[in-house]
Amino acid sequence: MLGMYWGFLITGVLFALVTVIFGDFLSNALDGVFDFLSGEHLHVLQPMVLFSGLTVWGGAGILLTRYTSMGGIAILLAALLCALACSTIIYLFYVKPMQNSENSVAYSMQDLIGKVAEVSVPIPAHGYGEVLVKVGAGVSNHIAASFDKLDIQSGAKVVTVEVVDGTLYVASLDDRA
Incomplete structure:
Protein backbone atom coordinates (compact mmCIF):
# COMPACT_ATOMS: atom_id res chain seq x y z
CA MET A 1 0.00 0.00 0.00
CA LEU A 2 2.87 2.36 0.77
CA GLY A 3 4.03 2.01 -2.86
CA MET A 4 0.58 3.04 -4.10
CA TYR A 5 0.59 6.12 -1.85
CA TRP A 6 4.05 7.11 -3.07
CA GLY A 7 2.81 6.65 -6.65
CA PHE A 8 -0.15 8.97 -6.01
CA LEU A 9 2.07 11.57 -4.37
CA ILE A 10 4.73 11.49 -7.10
CA THR A 11 2.10 11.55 -9.88
CA GLY A 12 0.41 14.60 -8.36
CA VAL A 13 3.68 16.47 -7.82
CA LEU A 14 4.91 15.67 -11.35
CA PHE A 15 1.58 16.77 -12.84
CA ALA A 16 1.80 20.06 -10.95
CA LEU A 17 5.39 20.65 -12.08
CA VAL A 18 4.70 19.75 -15.70
CA THR A 19 1.60 21.95 -15.90
CA VAL A 20 3.28 24.92 -14.24
CA ILE A 21 6.51 24.71 -16.24
CA PHE A 22 5.36 23.31 -19.59
CA GLY A 23 1.56 23.79 -19.59
CA ASP A 24 1.21 26.50 -22.24
CA PHE A 25 4.06 25.13 -24.34
CA LEU A 26 2.56 21.63 -24.44
CA SER A 27 -0.93 22.96 -25.18
CA ASN A 28 0.36 24.97 -28.14
CA ALA A 29 2.69 22.21 -29.37
CA LEU A 30 -0.05 19.59 -29.27
CA ASP A 31 -2.56 22.01 -30.81
CA GLY A 32 -5.00 21.80 -27.90
CA VAL A 33 -5.36 18.00 -27.85
CA PHE A 34 -5.88 18.12 -24.08
CA ASP A 35 -8.27 21.10 -24.04
CA PHE A 36 -11.09 18.77 -23.06
CA LEU A 37 -9.37 18.49 -19.67
CA SER A 38 -10.12 22.13 -18.94
CA GLY A 39 -13.37 21.02 -17.35
CA GLU A 40 -15.56 23.65 -18.95
CA HIS A 41 -18.70 21.66 -18.19
CA LEU A 42 -17.75 19.61 -15.14
CA HIS A 43 -15.82 22.10 -13.03
CA VAL A 44 -15.66 19.67 -10.13
CA LEU A 45 -13.61 17.31 -12.30
CA GLN A 46 -10.97 19.82 -13.35
CA PRO A 47 -7.41 18.48 -13.32
CA MET A 48 -6.46 20.90 -10.53
CA VAL A 49 -9.14 19.42 -8.28
CA LEU A 50 -8.48 15.80 -9.24
CA PHE A 51 -4.70 15.87 -9.05
CA SER A 52 -4.63 17.86 -5.82
CA GLY A 53 -6.89 15.21 -4.32
CA LEU A 54 -4.64 12.46 -5.68
CA THR A 55 -1.56 14.16 -4.23
CA VAL A 56 -3.18 14.61 -0.82
CA TRP A 57 -4.38 11.00 -0.89
CA GLY A 58 -0.82 9.84 -1.44
CA GLY A 59 0.69 12.18 1.15
CA ALA A 60 -1.93 11.40 3.78
CA GLY A 61 -1.54 7.68 3.13
CA ILE A 62 2.22 7.87 3.63
CA LEU A 63 1.92 9.91 6.82
CA LEU A 64 -0.83 7.74 8.29
CA THR A 65 1.07 4.55 7.47
CA ARG A 66 4.27 5.78 9.08
CA TYR A 67 2.91 7.62 12.13
CA THR A 68 -0.25 5.77 13.19
CA SER A 69 -1.09 2.23 14.20
CA MET A 70 -4.23 2.13 12.05
CA GLY A 71 -4.90 -0.86 9.80
CA GLY A 72 -4.52 -0.79 6.01
CA ILE A 73 -8.21 -0.33 5.18
CA ALA A 74 -8.62 2.38 7.84
CA ILE A 75 -5.59 4.24 6.47
CA LEU A 76 -6.94 3.94 2.91
CA LEU A 77 -10.32 5.35 3.95
CA ALA A 78 -8.84 8.11 6.17
CA ALA A 79 -6.46 9.18 3.39
CA LEU A 80 -9.33 9.14 0.89
CA LEU A 81 -11.42 11.33 3.24
CA CYS A 82 -8.50 13.77 3.53
CA ALA A 83 -8.22 13.85 -0.27
CA LEU A 84 -11.95 14.47 -0.72
CA ALA A 85 -11.92 17.23 1.90
CA CYS A 86 -8.92 18.91 0.28
CA SER A 87 -10.43 18.64 -3.21
CA THR A 88 -13.69 20.12 -1.94
CA ILE A 89 -11.87 23.01 -0.29
CA ILE A 90 -9.84 23.70 -3.45
CA TYR A 91 -12.97 23.61 -5.56
CA LEU A 92 -15.06 25.82 -3.27
CA PHE A 93 -12.39 28.36 -2.32
CA TYR A 94 -10.27 28.54 -5.49
CA VAL A 95 -11.84 27.06 -8.65
CA LYS A 96 -15.40 28.30 -8.15
CA PRO A 97 -14.43 31.90 -7.23
CA MET A 98 -12.05 32.01 -10.20
CA GLN A 99 -14.88 30.85 -12.47
CA ASN A 100 -17.09 33.64 -11.21
CA SER A 101 -14.39 36.28 -11.65
CA GLU A 102 -13.89 35.64 -15.34
CA ASN A 103 -15.51 38.67 -16.96
CA SER A 104 -15.09 39.90 -20.45
CA VAL A 105 -14.42 43.54 -21.27
CA ALA A 106 -15.27 42.96 -24.91
CA TYR A 107 -18.23 44.63 -26.55
CA SER A 108 -19.69 44.88 -30.01
CA MET A 109 -20.06 48.20 -31.80
CA GLN A 110 -23.77 47.36 -32.13
CA ASP A 111 -23.95 47.30 -28.32
CA LEU A 112 -23.33 51.07 -28.40
CA ILE A 113 -26.68 51.83 -30.06
CA GLY A 114 -28.84 53.65 -27.52
CA LYS A 115 -25.88 54.50 -25.27
CA VAL A 116 -25.48 58.05 -24.01
CA ALA A 117 -22.11 59.63 -24.77
CA GLU A 118 -20.35 62.96 -24.33
CA VAL A 119 -18.85 64.84 -27.27
CA SER A 120 -15.11 65.32 -26.75
CA VAL A 121 -14.29 66.73 -30.22
CA PRO A 122 -17.03 68.92 -31.77
CA ILE A 123 -19.04 67.21 -34.51
CA PRO A 124 -19.70 69.39 -37.59
CA ALA A 125 -22.96 69.01 -39.52
CA HIS A 126 -21.19 67.28 -42.42
CA GLY A 127 -18.07 65.82 -40.83
CA TYR A 128 -16.68 63.80 -37.99
CA GLY A 129 -15.88 64.39 -34.35
CA GLU A 130 -15.32 62.19 -31.35
CA VAL A 131 -17.42 60.99 -28.43
CA LEU A 132 -16.65 59.34 -25.10
CA VAL A 133 -18.90 56.35 -24.34
CA LYS A 134 -19.00 54.56 -20.98
CA VAL A 135 -18.60 50.86 -21.70
CA ILE A 152 -22.88 69.37 -32.00
CA GLN A 153 -20.58 71.22 -29.61
CA SER A 154 -17.97 69.73 -27.30
CA GLY A 155 -19.38 68.66 -23.92
CA ALA A 156 -22.89 68.02 -25.28
CA LYS A 157 -24.69 64.81 -24.31
CA VAL A 158 -25.64 62.65 -27.28
CA VAL A 159 -27.23 59.28 -27.89
CA THR A 160 -26.00 56.74 -30.44
CA VAL A 161 -28.66 56.18 -33.10
CA GLU A 162 -26.80 53.83 -35.43
CA VAL A 163 -23.36 52.44 -36.19
CA VAL A 164 -22.10 52.30 -39.78
CA ASP A 165 -18.59 51.07 -40.65
CA GLY A 166 -17.29 51.80 -37.14
CA THR A 167 -18.68 55.35 -37.02
CA LEU A 168 -21.27 56.22 -34.39
CA TYR A 169 -24.10 58.35 -35.75
CA VAL A 170 -25.33 60.37 -32.80
CA ALA A 171 -28.16 62.77 -32.04
CA SER A 172 -28.02 65.52 -29.45
CA LEU A 173 -30.07 64.88 -26.33
CA ASP A 174 -30.61 68.63 -25.90
CA ASP A 175 -32.58 68.82 -29.17
CA ARG A 176 -34.91 66.01 -28.07
CA ALA A 177 -36.07 67.79 -24.88
Missing part, protein backbone atom coordinates in the same frame (compact mmCIF):
# COMPACT_ATOMS: atom_id res chain seq x y z
CA GLY A 136 -18.49 48.51 -18.74
CA ALA A 137 -16.16 49.94 -16.12
CA GLY A 138 -14.27 52.16 -18.56
CA VAL A 139 -14.69 54.88 -21.13
CA SER A 140 -14.06 54.42 -24.85
CA ASN A 141 -13.40 57.01 -27.58
CA HIS A 142 -15.19 56.62 -30.90
CA ILE A 143 -15.42 58.54 -34.14
CA ALA A 144 -18.87 60.10 -34.46
CA ALA A 145 -20.98 61.92 -37.03
CA SER A 146 -24.23 63.84 -36.61
CA PHE A 147 -27.27 61.71 -37.43
CA ASP A 148 -29.45 64.83 -37.89
CA LYS A 149 -26.73 66.70 -39.89
CA LEU A 150 -26.50 69.41 -37.19
CA ASP A 151 -23.44 70.86 -35.46
